[in-house]
Amino acid sequence: METNGTELRISGVLGRLEAVLERENSLIGTDARFDITASNAQKSRCLYELNLLMKSMEPSDLPRAAGDRLIRLRSVVETNATRVKAHMEAVRDVTDLINEAVQAAEADGTYSMDTFRPAAQ
Incomplete structure (x- = not known):
C-alpha cells in the first residue's frame, strides 16, 4: 500500500x-x-471519497x-443520527399541524368552492 499518500x-x-458532522x-x-441539504451533500461527498x-x-x-x-468518528455519527432523526420528526410534526x-379551514366553509361560485341569477 502507498502509505504516505x-x-x-x-x-x-x-x-x-468530522468537520461537516460537527x-x-x-x-x-x-x-x-x-x-441541511448542502450539509447532506458534503457528507455524501466525503463518504464517496472514503469509499473510493x-x-x-x-x-x-x-x-x-x-x-x-x-x-472517535463513530460517536459523532451517532450524535448526528440522533439529531437528524429529531429534526425530521419536528419537520413531520409541523407538516402535520x-x-x-x-x-380545518376547508371544513368550516370559509374557503369552500361554493364561496367562489357566482350566485345563481
Missing part, C-alpha cells in the same frame, strides 16, 4: 467528514438558516491512526 488522503477525508450537529435545530480510497484496501491495511479516528389547519 493514502494515509494523507484518508486522514483528509475523515477530517472533512458543524451539522451544532447547527441543526438551532440555526434556521442552516442548509477504501475499495482497494484490506481492513488490515488501514493505517492505525485512521482506525483510531474512525472509532399545517395539514390539519388547512383541512
Whole structure:
C-alpha cells in the first residue's frame, strides 16, 4: 500500500467528514438558516471519497491512526443520527399541524368552492 499518500488522503477525508458532522450537529435545530441539504451533500461527498480510497484496501491495511479516528468518528455519527432523526420528526410534526389547519379551514366553509361560485341569477 502507498502509505504516505493514502494515509494523507484518508486522514483528509475523515477530517472533512468530522468537520461537516460537527458543524451539522451544532447547527441543526438551532440555526434556521442552516442548509441541511448542502450539509447532506458534503457528507455524501466525503463518504464517496472514503469509499473510493477504501475499495482497494484490506481492513488490515488501514493505517492505525485512521482506525483510531474512525472509532472517535463513530460517536459523532451517532450524535448526528440522533439529531437528524429529531429534526425530521419536528419537520413531520409541523407538516402535520399545517395539514390539519388547512383541512380545518376547508371544513368550516370559509374557503369552500361554493364561496367562489357566482350566485345563481
